[in-house]
Amino acid sequence: MGLEDIPVTVETGAADxxxxxxxxxxxxxxxxxxxxxxGEGGAIDLAxxxxxxxxxxxxxxxxxxxxxxxxxxxxGLSTFNETACPGVWWVSHHNEAGIRVSELIEVAxxxxxxxxxxxxxxxxxxxxxxxxNELD
Amino acid sequence: MGLEDIPVTVETGAADxxxxxxxxxxxxxxxxxxxxxxGEGGAIDLAxxxxxxxxxxxxxxxxxxxxxxxxxxxxGLSTFNETACPGVWWVSHHNEAGIRVSELIEVAxxxxxxxxxxxxxxxxxxxxxxxxNELD
Numbered sequence: 001m002g003l004e005d006i007p008v009t010v011e012t013g014a015a016d017x018x019x020x021x022x023x024x025x026x027x028x029x030x031x032x033x034x035x036x037x038x039g040e041g042g043a044i045d046l047a048x049x050x051x052x053x054x055x056x057x058x059x060x061x062x063x064x065x066x067x068x069x070x071x072x073x074x075x076g077l078s079t080f081n082e083t084a085c086p087g088v089w090w091v092s093h094h095n096e097a098g099i100r101v102s103e104l105i106e107v108a109x110x111x112x113x114x115x116x117x118x119x120x121x122x123x124x125x126x127x128x129x130x131x132x133n134e135l136d
Numbered sequence: 137m138g139l140e141d142i143p144v145t146v147e148t149g150a151a152d153x154x155x156x157x158x159x160x161x162x163x164x165x166x167x168x169x170x171x172x173x174x175g176e177g178g179a180i181d182l183a184x185x186x187x188x189x190x191x192x193x194x195x196x197x198x199x200x201x202x203x204x205x206x207x208x209x210x211x212g213l214s215t216f217n218e219t220a221c222p223g224v225w226w227v228s229h230h231n232e233a234g235i236r237v238s239e240l241i242e243v244a245x246x247x248x249x250x251x252x253x254x255x256x257x258x259x260x261x262x263x264x265x266x267x268x269n270e271l272d
Binding site: 022025026032036062067069070072088115121123125128129 | 254
């Protein structure tokens with residue numbers, strides 16, 4: 001039996017992990033802990049640390065997918081996908097050309113940009129009242 | 137010139153309005169006002185009042201579409217579409233067969249079902265901590 005008979009498995013990608021994705025899980029756990037204790041969440045910009053494509057897909061697999069998917073169409077499309085860890089959201093922002101311009105992990109009951117802002121609610125209510133008055 | 141020469145426009149649908157859709161706009165405005173004052177929103181079940189297909193499309197047109205679309209996939213699909221009035225959401229729940237089983241207008245900064253519940257966050261955090269321990 002020669003060397004060529006020994007089965008070889010190539011663990012594709014594992015060698016490309018920088019260790020940052022594993023470290024990120026700890027940061028996410030700390031943010032969740034803080035949110036439960038104080039109500040205050042936080043976000044981690046994936047562009048702010050050396051992060052390989054292997055890191056990205058490793059993290060994506062570990063966090064998994066949750067039940068909620070959110071699309072916000074403003075200047076460009078933003079998506080907020082709940083992970084299998086409730087309160088942990090995978091957030092991507094795209095420009096008008098559809099190019100992803102940022103990607104982050106947000107820890108919050110709901111991502112800040114998704115909830116209606118009271119100032120916008122006020123403006124909408126005024127418009128609604130005008131519409132109602134026009135109907136009378 | 138006879139009667140047949142007078143142009144006639146048929147306002148399709150207008151005759152089918154029950155008046156309930158118009159009344160609903162006032163209820164929605166009152167809920168928004170209360171939410172701004174107290175933080176407490178509310179919901180109106182569209183099945184709870186006589187509501188014709190004409191009423192439904194009239195209301196849909198008046199409320200318009202906002203920037204946010206949310207899909208929640210639990211037993212069946214639920215959709216939460218922001219209207220052009222921030223804080224007013226058009227909510228539909230479907231069963232596992234894809235049949236719409238309820239439809240409501242929810243007034244809230246974010247629909248209650250969409251935000252992560254602290255109990256679920258706790259459970260998710262435990263799972264995440266177990267995963268982190270296994271990696272060590």
